[in-house]
Each structure stands twice: as C-alpha cells, then as structure tokens.
Amino acid sequence: MTTSTVKRCRRSSQTTSTGGDAVPAEDVDDDVMTDTNSPMLTSNSLSKRDSEEDAWASKGYNYINPFVHRLEIDSHIEVAKIYVLTVLLLPIRVVGCVLSLLSAWMFACIGLYGMTLDDLKAKPLSGWRKQMQYMTAKAMRMLYTSGSFHHVSMKGTPATPKQAPILVVAPHSSYVDSILVVATGPPSIVAKRETADIPLLGRIINYAQPIYVQREDPNSRQNTIRDIVDRARSTDDWPQVVIFAEGTCTNRTALIKFKPGAFYPGVPVQPVLLKYPNKYDTFTWTWDGPGVLRLLWLTMTQFYNRCEVEYLPVYQPNEAEMADANLYANNVREVMAKALGVPTSDYSFEDVIIMSRARDMKIPFPGDIVEIERTIDQLGLLESTRDAELCAKYLSLSNTDKLDIITFAELLQVDLKNPSLHKLFALLDHRRRGTVSLKSFLLCSLFSKLKNADLSTFLRALINLYSESSEKISRDSFVRLMRHAGGKLNEQKAQVLYYALDTANIGYVSFDSFVEYTEKQSNYKFLYHKSEHIRRSKTTVASNPN
Template sequence: MNGKTISETRTFSRDDMRAEILNPFVHKLELDNTFEKIRTAIFTVILLPFRVIVILYLIVTAWFLACIGLYGLSEEDLRRAPMTGWRRSLKPLICFIGKMSYLAGGMAISIRGRQASRKEAPILVVAPHSSFLDSCIVYATKMSSVIVRKESMDNYVGKLINYTQPLYVLRDDPNSRQNTIKEIIERATSKENWPQVLIFPEGTCTNRSCLITFKPGGFYPGVPVQPVTIRYPNAKDTVTWTWEGPGALKLLWLTLTQVHSSCEIEFLPVYYPSEEEKRDPKLYARNVRDVMAKALGIPVLDYTYDDCKLQQRAKQLGIPGAAHLRDITELRASLGLSTNNRELELVNPSLASKTRWVDYNTFASWLGLPYNRDAKRLYDIFLHHGTELVYFPDYLVCACFLACQHEPLSVTLLYAFKIFTPNEYGRMNERNYEELVTRCLGFGPEETVMTFREADPDGKGYITFDDFIKYARTKPELEFLFAKDTTHKPKSQ
C-alpha cells in the first residue's frame, strides 16, 4: 500500500458520491459568445455614455434634495428623533428619483405584495443579499433606516444614506455589536414614528443559490418582522457581487450595457414570533430564514462567510477533504476532537513507522473515537475507491489545518513536515516534499521541483523544515505563509 502514487492519494470517493459543497460566495461571469461580445462593445459606445449621464444627473438631484432636507441637522439630531414635517415629505420625491435612476440604467423594479406599516412590523428582513444594486430596496421601502458602517458615510452617497436616519456600526468600537443590537431594540420598540429598520441578516453578499446563516441582531427585539425577498430574473446575471468573482466596475459596466434587466421585490406576510422565538433570537432567525427560503425555492445552508473563506482557502492549498470542510468541522466538534486536538498529538516521527493506509477500526482507535455514526461519517469522507481504506496522513493534514486555522500557515506546514518526513531526523526527499506541498501549498509539478532545488542549493537531496522556512522568507510570493490571516480579503460590502 505504501507505493500509492500522489494522484491516487488525492482522490476522495465522497467527491464522486455527492456534489461538492455549495459555495454561495462564488460567481462566474463571462461573455459566452462572439455575438454577446460584439453587442456589449456596441452598447458600450452608443448606450453606456447616455445612461451614465442620466444616472449621474438623477443621483446628483437626489443628493441635492437630501442636502436640503438635512440642512441644520446634526448626526446627533438624526439619532435622537425621527424626521417630521417638510423634511419627511421630501422622502417620496427622493425615492421616485432613485427608482428613475435604476430605470435609466435599464433595470425595471417590480414590487409584489404589500409593505406592512411600522406598527405591523417595525423591522424589514431582506434576503438574499447579492449585490450593491440591492440598495434599490431603500427606495422601494420609502427610505427605511439601514445599518451602515460609520466610515462608509465619508463620501457623497453619505448624504443619501444619512437621510434614512441609519443605525451606525463603528468598526473600531469593541462594543459595536452590542451597541447596534441595543439601538435596533430601541428603534423597534419606540413609540415614536421612526422609519422601519431594514436589515440584510446574511451580513454579506452571496450568489443567491441558497440562504446562509441569518445573524440574530435584527431578531433580538422580539417584535414582528416582515420578510422581503429580492430576485433578479435575468438571462445574464450581471449583478451578483461576491468575494470571488467580477468586481463592482465590471458588473456595473455589463449591467448598463444590457438592453433590459429587472429586479423583483416581494413583501411576504408579516412573521409574528412565538414566545419561544422571542426568548431565542437565533431560533427566530432560523425560522424566518426557512420561510424566505421556501418562498424563493432555494435551500438553506448553515454557512457563514468565514466558513466559506476557510473552505476556499483549503481548496486553493490542496488540503485533503477541502470540499467537505464544513462537514469535517462539525464532525470533529461532535466527536470532541476540536476540543482536545487529538490529531496534533499523533504528529510525531513514530507515524512514519506505521502503516499509513488504515481501515475504520484502526482510524477510530488511533483517534480514540467511539464506534458510532459520526466517527464512520468522518472516516467515509476520506475513504478511497478501490482500497476501501483511508490514507491517514490526508486526514491528519486536514485536521491540523483546522486546528491551526487562526495561526500563520507556517504552523500547519510544520505539522505537515512531521507527517510526511519518513525519518526522525526531519529530512525530506523530493518525493516526500511533492506529497507535502501538493496537499498544503497547492503547488504543481514544476513549482514543486523548482522550490525543492532552490531550498536545497547544495544538492544534498533532502531538506528540513528549517531549510524550507529559510528559503521561503526570501521569496515575496511565499509571504502568505507567515501572515496571521492567510485567507483572501473580501470585497468591501
């Protein structure tokens, strides 16, 4: 069994048995054929400039009206009491101009259902959140109060956002989350005539393939909420803005060069929480999410943004089992492995003297697991076709990656060196090095050969962990090994 090739040890039967875990943070967008490319080029010349000019004119007009409405009001005034009188009467006009700016860009906004009054539902819960163009919901809901980062107000759009009397989140405030929840509760339960509070509970943009975990902040008040769904039923999806995919400018360009696009906003019936839901905001959030997912006809996925960032990073690095990282995380937690990090104790030179291909009984025994369903599920994730065995180093690498996910990647690499070094001296030959870097750094064959030889300038035929780290520190492209956060930075949402 020890003679298995690299390609064989990287094949997971579970990848063949079921679809890869849905990743709601990826969006692929390309012009598929020559016709689309030619049409886009033509519309870029003859349609785009006209649309941009009209949109800018409308935005500036709305901004000017907002400036008039905010004249004489401080930020403290906006947070202390709702607008009244002539200031409030400007809102319908600004909303009309806002809707016209979308129509000028070729996007028609259609509304289904009825928006509840603030008395019926002080909070509007909007999902899925998939684009910066979702801001149309502010105009469609008569300028409901949004939740925004305070630093986002330092631009010309800030005046328009301020006119909604938003709830501010201060990124540098360690108590920001608690303060925001407190302010949401105060707004939602106030007897004054505040605008409804508008919340995107997913907290980030997805590709609308599912609804991810709802953050419970908007459900703490325990008041009725109105679920609101957004759809973009277009032949070409030029609006979805996820952390892996086209940037904002490309999406805006492609959207404005479409002949026509549309957005559908649907107000669902008001959701009245039970006493149990009032006591448990997370339960309340889950149940509202289920209602919205059913209305949209899409699944729910208990993923957070950080979960998928970690999974995507694992896939890029070639970490074994990366496609099932969420499942592995949950199973390790249920089996107590994530608490004691039992796997790290198994990373020692004696591993090299053991058989690396193990059956279920050996797998469970080495990890000190009970013979139950969760242990078998964890084993099955790493099971190989043909052998019906698990290549134990694959599991250890994945477990070390998860155990050290908040540390620099070099820490995981240290454990991986011990896993794949066949002797107690810590010396690794080129074959073992290839097995290591394809699983931990995502290196291809050419990169593997080049880096090994550069890390072994004397031609000894082997390298140690210290040799590799010394080499890596001289290479700017390997700086990510030493960064505290090795995940890709998301786009600003």
C-alpha cells in the same frame, strides 16, 4: 471573454464587503527588505505547484455551497450583443448613473444642512427635510433606472412602520439589493460606520438615518442591537429598518442562517423576498465568483433587467420567539425559504470568514473547507492524531499525490464502507480521477484543527510536509512552507526572510531560528496573532441539492 463562459474570478481583493471578502494583504515592511538586491532572489523560483493547493472548489461532491457562483454565457449572439452594447449603450448609462448620483448627493447635502450624525440618530426627520429625503431616494432610483433596472415589480402589501418596525430581507445576493431601499420609502439600513465617509455615497447613506455599526468597538454588537431595539420600540415616527438577515451575499440556492440582530427586539417583522428573474444572473456577488466590475459591466450591457420585491404577511412572534431571538430567526427563515421554494442551509456568515482564512493560507479547496471539516469530524478524525502521524512520515511515503480510496482508507485507518469516507474522498477528488492527494487532506485536516491558533503553530505542524527536519529546512522548503503564512509572505519576501535567517550561508535554517527572529520583528506580529473569533464548525448535514 470567450463564448463559452464568463470566467470566474476572485471576489475582488480590491474591495471590501459585508460578506466575508478577503482583505488585501499588507506588505511586510521589515528591515530585512533592504536586502532586495540579492541576486539569489531572481533565480531558483519554485518549479512545482501543487494543483490541489491552487484549486478553489471541488467538483467531486454535489452539495449546495451558497457562496460559490458561476456565470456562463454560452451564446455567440449574447456575447456579440454585450460587446455592441458596451460601445453604444454603456457610456450613456454610465453618464446617467453619474448624474443621478450627483443629484441624490445634492439633495442629501441640502437636507443635511446644519445637522450632525448625533442629530440624525436622535429623532426622525420631518417637514421639508423628510420631503428632501424622498427626493434623494427618487434620484437614487433613477441611478438604477440608468443602470438597466427600468421596472421593479412589487408583490404583496407593505406594512406600515407601526405594523412591522423591521423589514427582514432575503436572499441577500447582490450589490443591487439596495434597490429595495430606494424604491420603497426610504427605510433605514444597518451599515458600517465607515460608509459615512465614502465620497458622495456617504452623505446619501447618512440621510437615510442608518443604524451604524462600529466594528472597531468591542461592544459593537451590543450597541447595534440596542439601537435596533430602541428604533423598533420607539413611539416616534421612525422609518422601518431594513436588515439583510443572512449577513453576507449568497447565490440564492438556499437561505443560510439568519443573524439574530433583527429579532432581538421581539417585535413583528415583515419578511421581504428579492428575486431577479433574468436570463443571466449578472448580479450575484459571492465569496467565490465574478468580481464586482465584471458584474457591473455585464449588467449594464443588457437591454433591461428585472427585479421583483415580494412582501410576505407580517410575522407576529409568539412568547417563545420573543424570548429566543435565534428561534424567532429560524422560524422566519423557514417561512421565507418555503415562499422561495429553496432549502435552508446550516452555513452562516462565519463560514465565509473560515473560507477566506483558508484561501489566504493556501489551503486546498477553500470553498469546500467547511464541508471538508464537517466530514472529517464525522469520521472522528478531528479529535485524533492520525493526521500528525501521517505528517511525520509524509516524505517517506510513495505515490502520495494519487491515492485510491482503498489506500486512503488504510492510511486514515477508517472503515472502507463508511459513507463519510466516500464523501471526503469525493470532496478531495477535485478532478474526478478516482484519486486524491494526501497532502491536500493533511493541509485541510490540520487547518480545521488549528484555524484558531496562531500561524506559527500551524506552520510548525506542517514542517514535515516540506522538510525532513525542523532543524535543517532548505530554502525551497522554507519558501513552500511560508506559502501557508496567511498571504503576507509572498515568494520573494519569504526568500528575503530566509536569507535574513541564513546569515552564515550554510544552506538551511531551523524553524526555531525563524521563530526567534520573527518574534522580535513588529511586522511579523501577524504570525503570532490567534484567531479566536473563528468558531469551529459543528458537524451537520449539508443541504440536499435536490
């Protein structure tokens, strides 16, 4: 770690998350992989990389992007302290965390003895099991204490489950947000069904009587809403249900759209704010930012960290809000944003899905792709064929990597005075050099149009960016094109696939032969799977950064 910065890194492709983390790419285990001994695979690697394609986020346009986090530690003293405490304090804290987790697991196992998941779902705990649940929560609280959260400041008046069956929590920004659960109650949570199978932690989560989401179930959303409604309207002594309404982690610069699940029951909710008033933000775990292991390390090498939980007054919905969950969600979000002193944003959890797909497909500036799409739409280019026309003659154009705004406007056939043009130019000018890459624009534009289509359709649209003809695609051009195949075809595998197609060793392949071959191979089904669940971003105005 340098003294100027704790570098950004991809949000752990080794982990999974509710926010929209990328899922690790699966190996393509095909029959053609038996040809890995080909001598051609060890030479002729791609000699050129487009820097725009490898960039994550643009610095050319100032707007609030709630999914990007940068952590800078610019003090020599702070850096030295981190390393000293890594040696002296971190091992003690790790031991404390492990012992606390084991204690919580032990209490949970005792409390769950003789119970099934169906029993936990049927009725709230009572008697000695309830007391043991409190002991489990206390042990988990000790885990956070061991990890540097010695004190949690509570503000406001917590409502009873009868006054507010649901706690709406925001902003959701960190893996430590669950400190709210262990420090108060404990309430129930909404969690993925897979969490029940996590070693140690799964038993503890089960003991909180969560509402589980079965993501593989096509009726998951409806079933989860039904369970929330049943809990909220039950006359039994159920604990409150904690819901992080944003649905994914953000950097706390704005409140993104609330998912309506917490508001379908139409019952009163209590908004709860989470704050971390510390010198360094070593907690925020967003789509584009430091990974969880780095954050854990930096958090546990501080002497202490502070967390504030603020309970706002119970929000009583009116008739219109009870009839419209989205209206209810938006109104509660406005109240919470005002209390936090931050703006609201039109971004949502679904935008993380779009960014993740763009990253996997090697689209330039995946962190900005939603804003780029909105700006292209504002220019009226999403419904035009101008990008396809430019693709068709791309290789015959000159100086396409360094277009000034006048040339850019002429190529797009857009009025130079259009403010949306200047915004788009700034988003694409990632180095702030006054020029943009036409390829970057075309990749972003075509992705915006075809992100719901299957990968083969998208790749066909890109052919002219890499080859003069779809009938004669050279090996290097083919490998470059396959970079956009969603992350499952790395350079070596793309070359193996190329040689499987070019059996006659004539030096080129056709795109049609690629389609014909891969359609018959089960391990290439990902090329023909449509992403219909990815919505098209609506044209909206980004949150004002000031």
